[in-house]
Amino acid sequence: MWCFPFQFPNSTLTGRAPLPTTALVILPLLFSLPAAGQGFSVYEQGTCTMAQAGAAVASPCGDGSSIFFNPAGLLETEGVTVSGGATAIAAQGSFTDDYTGTETELQNDPILVPHLYASWRSSPDLAFGLGVYVPYGLETVWPTDWDGAFEGYENGLQSVYVQPTVAYQVTDRIRIGAGPILGHSQVTLNQRIDASAQAVPSDQVPEGTTFGNLGIPFHTAFADAGLEGDAFGFGGHVGVMVDITDRIRFGSRFLSPITFTYEGDADFSPVPTGLQLPANNPLASSSVSLDFVLESAFVNGPLVEQSIETRLTMPAQLVAGVAMDVTDRLVLQADYQWTGWSSFDTIPLDFERDALDQERNEDYENTSAVRVGGSYDLTEAFTLRGGYLFNQAAAPDRTVTPLLPEADRHHVTAGLGWQVLDQVTVNVSYQYLGQNDRRGRVRGPRPGEEDPSIEDLNSGLYSFHAHLIGTTLTIFL
């Protein structure tokens, strides 16, 4: 019997499939994107807010992006507001192997991440909006011919949230906002499969014997696995804003966790090993190709096309912050964000062929982020913004993998807003993401390796940084 210790990637997600019912709105968002926040969260949901490091929960920009940054902030808009724009993200990363010193570079191409918001303030006390945003998404692309490809070489996750929102002025000083969320998430994974970890389909060797026990080298790619699935999920988002004084405001929001149960397909294709076992090998007296020995796996073995189910929970976010009007022109904000990454603890993989089933431990940890930012009105037409944020890594030392080689991150941001006309505003912003180098791994435990230490697993150093440039056009109707 084949035993197939198939390894599903830890934590990367992206999506490309259109949503039938909301395709028109969502289509621009269905680009792959690298995570620029903590874990695989994405916080660049609007250029104005991005310029002040995302610090906005107490005083969101009046461009409709408050649907994400604080639903209660919809009351900051006037009439009908429509915003559209994009953020260009150029990420660079690498893994340097301790032993060989070889540096393997991340191969993500620069990408554009569009955003679009619409809101309508129907009365001084009531506003409505529809937001479509991608709070969780990630893509990592690595070469196929390095060790990390067995953990995943082209993987992605994208969770698109559609959130109708209503905001209401409860008292002179208190506003609330809320909306249900319909989420659609798609996950893709591509990885190499290691022949040395596969069980030998022969009665002539003890049960559990792997090809590695016959001498096949570690990380011998013999198959390529592609998994793709999608799912819908439901959640909610609430926010509150309180005017403490005329100059100081408090804001908070809570984004609920959403669990997605993915259904999809797993495809497998052979990858030639090129290994020819010489005569007198353990499997045959004459020379035999390893590919010939393994090809049955793709015909009547476990590696046939089949369905797969898995389940992931996009974590909750709780953000609280204050905004202070230091002067008539200067506003400073500070946010604290908690993200419940501990919900991302395991990835259960339920294949149609039960022999492949497994549960992969990720053991992510809850994280904190601190954002400080401000805006300064240079003139009536121009506003200068800047900010800094720090966020912890969600992945513990044990699961820093090619799928999400993250570490603690520091970001600085700067941006400029220009009121071109009474009805038109243009925002541009820049963000530099600097990530601490972090040790990580390119493999999981080998067959027979019981509870390997982190020192044994982590065999090199991941480096990562990114440049982000955003621009948004906002029209007030």
Added chain:
Amino acid sequence: MFFSSNYIRPRWWGLLLLAGLFPLLSGCSDESLVASETTSDTFTRYVALGNSITAGFQSNGITAATQEDSYAVLLADRMNTRFEIPRLRSPGCPPPVDNIILSGLFGGGSSSCALRSSPIPTTLNNVAVPGAKVIDALNNQAEMSSPNQLTTFILGGRTQVEAATQVSPTFASVWLGNNDALGAALTGNTDLLTPTSAFESQITRVVDSLSQAGAERGVLIGVANPLYVPNLSPGRAYAAAEAQINQFGTSIANQSDNLTWGGYTVAASCSNAGARTRIPLNYGIGTLFVQALQGASVTLDCAPDAAPDPLLTPAEQNTIDARVQSYNTILSELASAQGWAYVDVNPALAALYTANANDGDPSNDLVPKFPNPPNLQNPAESPPTFGQYFSEDGVHPSSPTHRVVAHLVIQRLNAQYDDVSMEQVSIPDEIDSLLSSVQN
């Protein structure tokens, strides 16, 4: 004018505040690579190519314990470099024998092959394969290749060169060529010697491949002369032990109703003046001895013109000796051309083989010329058949001799490279003095 100086000038502190944050972006708690702390950058990544000796084969078998005793492992330890071996499960592949004579006569040895241990290493540094000739390091499928189960167990379909270059070695040791001569010696068939031209082209390709893969430094170890192995006993030793052979045969026959000792005669041709014929264990205490146990009266005839094939006549010895010298000349010149070290182990092996051999007392020879008979009453108390410096098969060095090889290599590397200073491997005093006499 959009940018009024009144708006900007007083607010530079804000920009300065942001600028002050930039140093944080450099990463205030970066982790780092965990590079190996080798005794020299030369040894950052060390690979060992070779055959049974380098693999750690002893006493007709190989297991994790003998693999760990390989001189290559000892070298890696002194280099303080990571060195992964193709560790085999117990009892081995095949399991080493406790006593070569008892296992040959009564069985007890096993040809079965245990599997590789789990977990398998992520890289492989000792890629040596028992039985490998030089051609096997380049091609496991060639007509002259001699693959066996261990070829797959160790290399998994790769060649030694392919496996070695995957490590991107900075240093390599190559001890190949022993099997290009040994087979001829153990079978008395010099046709099995690899032609010198083929040897030269093959070993040059091996070294070139390693150099191109990054091994700027290395060591070539000369082919061991098979005439220094005790498995090939001199006919004189058989003549001297004739009575002992018959006594041993009678004792065995007396223990079994199915056996009748027919007598074992050693012809005068084995002890005449100038007699040099060598007798492999498999023939002298194998084929011929078993015939005697079955009631036949057998005679060991060492006359070159009458010697059966397995015996090694003086002429065949001369051919083998000359061929080994040719091989080693090639290796020495190749090492010199590459800037690699070259170690010739034969002076040490010769000193070991001849130590105390001319005092007329065979009992104190460091390398017994005739195999020590086992203790039939208490096999566990049997003496080492070929002394402490060769394993039970009388061909492969024992663990102490691996230390001697490592000692010689370290001595040479320390002399060859100014920036290399490896701590020596300790060896027995009697060997140390032998080596001193050879080197002086």
